[in-house]
Amino acid sequence: MTNAVFGLDRPVFELVQTDPASKARLGRLTTARGVIDTPVFMPVGTQASVKALDPRELREMGTQIILGNTYHLSIRPGLEIIEAAGGLHRFMAWDGPILTDSGGFQVFSLAKIRRVKAHGVEFRSHLDGSPLFLGPKEAMAIQRALGSDIAMVFDECPPHDAPAKEQRLAVERTIRWARECREQPRSPGQLVFGIVQGGANAALREECARAITALDFDGYAIGGVSVGEPEPEMLRAIEFAEPFLPAGKARYAMGLGTPAQMVELVARGVDMFDCVLPTRVARNGTAFTRRGTFAIKGGACKAEVRPIDESCGCFACRHFSRAYIRHLLNVNEILGLRLVSIHNSHFYLHVMREIRAHLAAGTFGDYRREFLAHYVPTRRVLASRHTEG
RNA sequence: GGUGGGAUACCCAAGCGGCCAACGGGGGCAGACUGUAAAUCUGCUGGCUUAUGCCUACACUGGUUCGAAUCCAGUUCCCACCA
Numbered sequence: 001m002t003n004a005v006f007g008l009d010r011p012v013f014e015l016v017q018t019d020p021a022s023k024a025r026l027g028r029l030t031t032a033r034g035v036i037d038t039p040v041f042m043p044v045g046t047q048a049s050v051k052a053l054d055p056r057e058l059r060e061m062g063t064q065i066i067l068g069n070t071y072h073l074s075i076r077p078g079l080e081i082i083e084a085a086g087g088l089h090r091f092m093a094w095d096g097p098i099l100t101d102s103g104g105f106q107v108f109s110l111a112k113i114r115r116v117k118a119h120g121v122e123f124r125s126h127l128d129g130s131p132l133f134l135g136p137k138e139a140m141a142i143q144r145a146l147g148s149d150i151a152m153v154f155d156e157c158p159p160h161d162a163p164a165k166e167q168r169l170a171v172e173r174t175i176r177w178a179r180e181c182r183e184q185p186r187s188p189g190q191l192v193f194g195i196v197q198g199g200a201n202a203a204l205r206e207e208c209a210r211a212i213t214a215l216d217f218d219g220y221a222i223g224g225v226s227v228g229e230p231e232p233e234m235l236r237a238i239e240f241a242e243p244f245l246p247a248g249k250a251r252y253a254m255g256l257g258t259p260a261q262m263v264e265l266v267a268r269g270v271d272m273f274d275c276v277l278p279t280r281v282a283r284n285g286t287a288f289t290r291r292g293t294f295a296i297k298g299g300a301c302k303a304e305v306r307p308i309d310e311s312c313g314c315f316a317c318r319h320f321s322r323a324y325i326r327h328l329l330n331v332n333e334i335l336g337l338r339l340v341s342i343h344n345s346h347f348y349l350h351v352m353r354e355i356r357a358h359l360a361a362g363t364f365g366d367y368r369r370e371f372l373a374h375y376v377p378t379r380r381v382l383a384s385r386h387t388e389g
Numbered sequence: 390g391g392u393g394g395g396a397u398a399c400c401c402a403a404g405c406g407g408c409c410a411a412c413g414g415g416g417g418c419a420g421a422c423u424g425u426a427a428a429u430c431u432g433c434u435g436g437c438u439u440a441u442g443c444c445u446a447c448a449c450u451g452g453u454u455c456g457a458a459u460c461c462a463g464u465u466c467c468c469a470c471c472a
Binding site: 044045046047051052067069072099101102104105106109110126127152155157195221223225226227228234252253254255256257258261274275276277279280281282283284285286295298299329330332334336337341 | 418420422423425426427429430
């Protein structure tokens, strides 16, 4: 498949290099607003803003593409406003690629009262309880109006502990809705990605992946992860779906993950990630480093003159001490959140840059090993303390 | 000098005879956060070989009472008003 917007004989996704020792891939995804080097991390800007960061900062830290959300933006500020502004890109002054989520996740994650119908879901607004309806047709129309570069199909995303019957129904609906989405008009140059559901069930994942890929989307996402499942289950879900995704299309793990998870998922053949962790965790006072996370608002940073990470080149680490940032967080100065958000997002993007560099150099295996040896998830730290004591 | 009010854990502050190691804030400490209803949420915050246990604690000293942070007397300090 070629990209009509560029009028070039260029495929949407090019595989540049593959890792001989794993399923990791170095690639290039061409969108209407630019070429994205993969593996890529996409900062999440649900409400037309990557919380606490502005486009200039996103650019500086090497952001290639950001997310926006169908559901949130359609109820606030509303499509008329965004269309009048000349589309989502102009509205938020981000001229790079934007991927919009379809709203499927929101409908199933935050609407308590919902009725699943043949062509979508009736639910209530989280803001005022007013009745809303979102289905394939609506979701695609909104994404078309937003003018995103990559639109996601409207899927059903059940919680990880949903009964088997519900998982099966979700897969069936997700497939049917994907077909409907496929038929909807797009904005010029807009790519559409299909989504694979199926929970932790191998057969369902395969069935869903086969059906979705048969529809020939521009790329494929694995959904139904980061929905409360334990990490091994999440990894299995990815492993169940991945073999049935075509090598010539980008693969996107929705809502993932921690830095260590991303490294592991790249090794399992995933090309794209998005996650609220770097920005949310930053706002809650915790920094990501290659050794794991640490609470910068904790007392240990009280008089620490070193930056969050001495080896980090982000704006926050180049200029500010932990003591200063901790102080800002302590006295509730908005700059504190911004600096940690800058650092965390930079860190995520930097890890992906390193992954790409190592894939290009053929040393991804070493990088993976080394990264995981240094990166300590909090739980493991606590666990080891317990077993040692 | 007189009259009135007050002194409670790191800070502010509630309690005014037993259900008080003491409400609630703040601060501190720890944890959580994964397609963002999150600058949020949850614990802990006198000490102890972590216990339906003991010890030390509501300015100080003494008293009343089966029992006092709570009542009484005196002392010290603070505040207000009057001289």
